[in-house]
Amino acid sequence: MLQQFLELVGIAAFAASGALVGVSKRLDLFGVFCVGVFTGIGGGIVRDILLGIHPPTSLTSWANFGTAAVTSLVVFYAHSILDRLRTAILTLDALGMGVFATTGAVIALEHDSGALAAVLIGGTAAIGGGVMRDVLVNEMPLLLHKDLYAVPALLGAALVVVVIEMGGVNNLALVIGTVFATGLRLVALWRNWSLPSPRPTR
Template sequence: MVIVVLELVGLAVFSASGALAAVRARLDLFGVVVLGLTTALGGGIIRDVLLGITPPTTLRAWPYLAVPIATALGVFAFHPQVARLRKAVLLLDAVGLGLFTVSGTATALAAGVPAYTACLIGMTSGIGGGAMRDLLLREIPLVLRREIYAVAALAGAVVVVAGARLGLPSVLVTAVGATLVVVIRLVALWRRWNAPVAPGLT
């Protein structure tokens, strides 16, 4: 139940992020909804494909489609107000990254995969939708740029796996893991932390 709630909240958050990016790119209503859905569902679909879960969980229950569609429509209708909340959008994106990372990691552990696989799948769950969003907008995916993004997701996934191996309560572990992701992401934005690039480049 905890995983389902986390995923639905994450779907709304990521859909808002994708829909706002689509509005800024001047896509029409259909494009805004498609990009919102892609951003929201992409990571979960990649996770399920990697775990051999078919059809993907997000395509088997109507709330997984209804929540991101409703969110995208809301952003389309009220995008001027949403656009003014830049800091709030960045916060929501960080929260979505944390929620999807921990839920993806927990799902992978439940499927019985090795610890390192669960970490990688959890990270992919968090960053997959955003990467697909950027590719559809013909941008270099955020996770491949210098900003600390995928590293934050991987750190949260490691916490979830470690907590599960230690037998700690799942609610506590997921909360700590998601919080760690959000904190790392926000501090990186605040302090302008970047991953290193090849020397000699400007």
């Protein structure tokens, strides 16, 4: 239950971020819808492909698809209000990232993945939608050249694996991992933390 509720929150947050990018690129209704839906459910689809879940849950679940679709349409028609809610969007996006990282790791463990695969698949689920969004609108993925994004995702997924391997139940691991990953991302945004860049080439 907790896992499914959080997943829908994550899907809505990602779909909103994707649809807003579509609006900013002046796409038409279906383009905004497409980018929104793919961003919302893309990470989960990649996770399911990696785990061999056929067809991917997000393509069979009306709740997942519907959440992404309705969110994208709302953004299309109400984006001028949402633009002012940029802080809310960034916060929801951080929550979505945290949720996908931790639910991805839990689902991977449930499908007999080892620790390494669970962390990497959780991380991929968390960043997959955003990478699809940026590739679709022909921009270099944000995660490659912006503030801390994938690091909290990987650490959150790793925390889930550690808690479960120490005997914790899934819901405990989900809460701890999501709070940690989302919190780290928000602090990084607020403090403007970033990683070092390469030294200039001589």
